[in-house]
Amino acid sequence: MDQRGIVELLGRTALFGALSEADRQTIAGRMRRVQFEADQMIFSRGDAGREIYLVIEGRIRLSVLSSDGRELSFDHAGPGHVFGEIATLDGGERTAGATAITRVQAMALPQRALLDLIESHPKVATAAIHFLCARLRETDQRLEAIALHRIEVRLARLLLSALRLQSPGAKGPKVPLALGISQGELALLIGASRPKVNIALTMLEDMGAITKAGSGYTCDTEMLESVADME
Secondary structure (H helix, E strand, C coil), rough: CCCHHHHHHHHHHCCCCCEEEEEEEHHHCEEEEEEEEECCCCCCCCEEEEEEEEEECCEEEEECCCCCEEEEEEEEEECCCCCCHHHHCCCCCCCCCCEECCCCCEEEEEHHHHHHHHHHCHHHHHHHHHHHHHHHHHHHHHHHHHHHHCCHHHHHHHHHHHHHHHHHCCCCCCCEEEECCCHHHHHHHCCCCCHHHHHHHHHHHCCCCEEEEEEEEECCHHHHHHHHHCC
16 A cells, blocks of 8 residues: 555544544654564553554454453454554553454554644544543443343344444345454454354354355344344
């Protein structure tokens, strides 16, 4: 992706979207290209946060380790997503680990450059507050879902969320969805085991909510929404 494409991608992020094109060009000029191979750890929980990242290609897993050593994945960052923002903004330690699921191309913005932008652009400071609050709300909702809802409900909500990102506004009985992640990754994201996710996928197929299509699925959005609303 060339510099122009990076400027446009920054404009679609919650953190930098409020800035003018000229300001986004300045940001892009202070970023450096980085590349990570599949399964490469980008940073661990507790590391110093010195950079914020913008994903151009590939997918990142954001996760923490439980007290018994199990990896608990709570989010993925794909193209156009920003990650690593919390420690970079407050100067503290990384609150989670980041691992490349696939080969990843990204842009890294140094902490000093980000803080300079916040000091000189009130819109960036406001966007950062909104961005962090949105992340907190998402985390609360994920924890609530894991604690209160059955696996098929959590899975249906995850699939609907992926559909909204991949095909905004798409509805109907045959909406294609290319997840690009394994059942193991799905299990990490919804706080379940892989065998239980396999059972939940089969349940959704039996209900007609999803149909296997090659490496992806076709989804009946109305049926998925019905399952997602189950208590």
